[in-house]
Amino acid sequence: xxxxTIVGLILSGVLAVxxxxxxxxxxxxxxxxxxxxxxxxxxxxxxxxKDPLQPETREGFWGRVNPFARKKYVARQTQPIRDxxxxxxxxxxxxxxxxxxxDARAQQGIQLASAKANEADQHAIEAGNKAQAAQxxxxxxxxxxxxxxQVVGNIDQYQPSTQTEILFKxxxxxxxxxxxxxxxxxxxxxxxxxxxxVEVQGFSSGSGQVAIANSQKMAESVVRYLVxxxxxxxxxxxxxxxxxxxxxxxxxxxxxxxxxxxxxxxxVSLLKNNLEQLASTSSNQQQQK
Numbered sequence: 001x002x003x004x005t006i007v008g009l010i011l012s013g014v015l016a017v018x019x020x021x022x023x024x025x026x027x028x029x030x031x032x033x034x035x036x037x038x039x040x041x042x043x044x045x046x047x048x049x050k051d052p053l054q055p056e057t058r059e060g061f062w063g064r065v066n067p068f069a070r071k072k073y074v075a076r077q078t079q080p081i082r083d084x085x086x087x088x089x090x091x092x093x094x095x096x097x098x099x100x101x102x103d104a105r106a107q108q109g110i111q112l113a114s115a116k117a118n119e120a121d122q123h124a125i126e127a128g129n130k131a132q133a134a135q136x137x138x139x140x141x142x143x144x145x146x147x148x149x150q151v152v153g154n155i156d157q158y159q160p161s162t163q164t165e166i167l168f169k170x171x172x173x174x175x176x177x178x179x180x181x182x183x184x185x186x187x188x189x190x191x192x193x194x195x196x197x198v199e200v201q202g203f204s205s206g207s208g209q210v211a212i213a214n215s216q217k218m219a220e221s222v223v224r225y226l227v228x229x230x231x232x233x234x235x236x237x238x239x240x241x242x243x244x245x246x247x248x249x250x251x252x253x254x255x256x257x258x259x260x261x262x263x264x265x266x267x268v269s270l271l272k273n274n275l276e277q278l279a280s281t282s283s284n285q286q287q288q289k
Contacts, residue, residue: 166266202214
């Protein structure tokens with residue numbers, strides 16, 4: 001009798017403990033709820049765009065903590081948390097990838113802008129060089145134009161360059177060896193020149209038409225030698241027979257009287273204008289280019 005009474009008391013105490021714990025937890029929850037109340041979290045406030053996880057309100061026989069819970073029960077309770085954690089990991093990975101893509105595009109844009117800037121600088125340098133070259137060409141053209149204007153202005157102005165004297169014996173019109181050597185020395189450089197004329201004046205002793213004819217023949221002998229032996233164009237040679245006309249003295253003093261020739265004499269004068277200078281200037285400019 002005593003044993004059955006003791007067993008009954010023990011069973012009633014075991015059954016009363018869960019009831020007391022449940023009632024005490026409910027009372028504590030109801031008391032703490034107003035103090036811990038927080039503003040409601042909406043779907044827009046979460047990273048996944050889903051509603052926040054809600055704790056179970058059903059407490060069951062054992063309350064919130066079931067001392068006899070199985071692995072399946074625990075896994076079922078924690079599965080939503082694991083799913084939400086996996087979603088957050090995926091979102092983090094996607095955000096990291098997007099950040100890397102944006103950074104890569106930004107770096108590519110910076111490099112492209114730098115390349116464009118360098119190309120623009122190169123074009124600017126090339127344009128500057130071309131402008132400088134154009135300015136130099138314009139200066140050269142201006143200089144050449146001034147030279148041409150000067151030459152054209154003085155095209156008919158011939159200046160004495162060299163002068164050669166050919167002597168003949170009285171009554172002779174044949175060139176001597178010394179006369180040919182003197183003509184060779186003067187005419188050889190003329191093969192590569194232009195802008196010159198050769199003036200040939202013949203003087204002879206005697207008087208009247210006889211002296212003029214003799215001076216003409218001696219001058220023609222000189223012209224014939226220049227044309228045949230040095231290929232000097234005839235249009236560059238001006239011939240005149242002066243007869244026994246007076247010649248200027250060696251010092252060309254106007255105060256002294258003019259003397260007349262006593263034998264055959266031919267004065268060969270080389271006259272030049274500025275065409276040769278223009279040709280040399282053009283050749284130098286072409287070499288500089």
